[in-house]
Amino acid sequence: MQIKSKLPDIGITIFTQMTHLSNKHGAINLSQGFPDFDADPKLIDLAAHYMRHGYNQYAPMQGVPVLREKIAAKVREFYNATYNSESEITITGGATEGLFAAISAVIHSGDEVIIFEPAYDAYAPVIRLNGGIPVFIQLKLPDYHIDWDKVKDAITPQTKLIILNSPHNPTGAVLSGADITALKTIVHNSDILILSDEVYEHIIFDGHIHESMCRHPELAVRSMVISSFGKTYHTTGWKMGYCLAPAALTREFQKIHQFLIFATNTPIQYALADFLDNKDAYQNLGAFYQQKRDKFLSVIDKSRFKALPCNGSYFQMLDYTAISDEPDYDFARRLTIEHGVASIPPSVFYHRNDDHKVLRFCFAKQDTTLKQAGEKLCAI
C-alpha cells in the first residue's frame, strides 16, 4: 500500500529524538524544555479535588466559564487589555493545539506567512498543511534580533500572517519597544494578522518587560495570542493553554478547535481557575528562572562554551566554536553519548542548514542538576 505523505520531509521531532537519546545513555537531559521539579502541591491538590468531586465530564468547547473569566481578569490587570470571556478566550490543549487551530483558521492555499528563524518547530508544517507558504527571515546573531527592513521587503499582497514568539524559543531573545513600533508601522493599514506565541510570557529577566500583543490595541485587534499553563505552572505534561483573540478571529479559531479537540480537561480547568488567584505563582516566575539562568551561567563559566545573550524563556544558547567544528546536530549527539549532557541543535529550527556552532540548553532544572551538568560541560 502506498501512503502519500502530507509532510514528506518531516521526521520525528528533535525533542523526542534527544530525550530518547538522553534516556538511552543516562545523560542529564537539558534538551527538551521541561522542569525536573514538580508543580506546586496546592495545584495538584486542586486538580485531585475536582476529579474527586465529579468534575469529570466534557467542559464547554470554549473552556469552563470561570477559567475564562479569571484569564480575562488577569490579562486586564497585567496587560491593561480587555478580552470578553464569552467571545474572545478559548482554552486549548496546550499552546500546540492553539497554534495549529490559529494557523488553520486563517491560512488559505497560497497565503504567505512570515516566520523568524530559528523558528519553533510547530509553525512551518502547519502552514504547509493548510496550503500556505512559509516565508523565512533569519534573526540576527548574537542577540537574535529582527531585521525589520527584511520584514518590510518580504511583505507581498499574499502576506496573511506574521508569527512572533517572545520570549523566544530557542534563543531567549525578547521583543523590545522598538520592535513593537516597527511592527505597528509595517501592519498599519494592512490586513496582515499576527499570531503571537507568548508561552514564556512570565519568564523574562533583567528588568525587561514582556511586550505582549495584548498591550498594544492597534496590534491586539489583529492578533491571536497563545499562552501555555505548562510553562507558567511547571505542568508541561498537562497540555493546557489558551488563545486570546478579538471575537471575529475567535469565531474562526473555535471552528477549528472544536474539531481538533472539542474541549480540554475539565477538572484541570477548574483547578487552574482557582490557582490563578495566586498571583505570586506567575509574578515571581521571572526572578525564579533568572536565578536558574545565572546558576547555569556560573556552573559553565570555566568551560570553553560561550554564552549568548538570554533575556527570557528557559533556554540558554551556548557557542561551542572553541571546542569543535562539527555541525550542531552531530555535536549534540556526541555530547549526549560521550559527555552525558543532552541539548538541542538549533539548526533543526532552520529550513536550510545553518552552520552556527551553537546548542540550546534548558535550565528549568534543580540547582543540583545544573551543577552536575556544569561539571560535565567544564570537563570538555
Ligand code: PMP
Ligand atoms: N510554543 C513554544 C515557543 C514552545 O516552546 C512550546 C513548548 N515548549 C509550545 C509552543 C507548546 O506548548 P504546549 O506544551 O503548551 O503545547
Ligand code: GLN
Ligand atoms: N517546547 C518544548 C521545547 O522547546 C518541547 C515541546 C515538545 O516536546 N514538543 O523543548
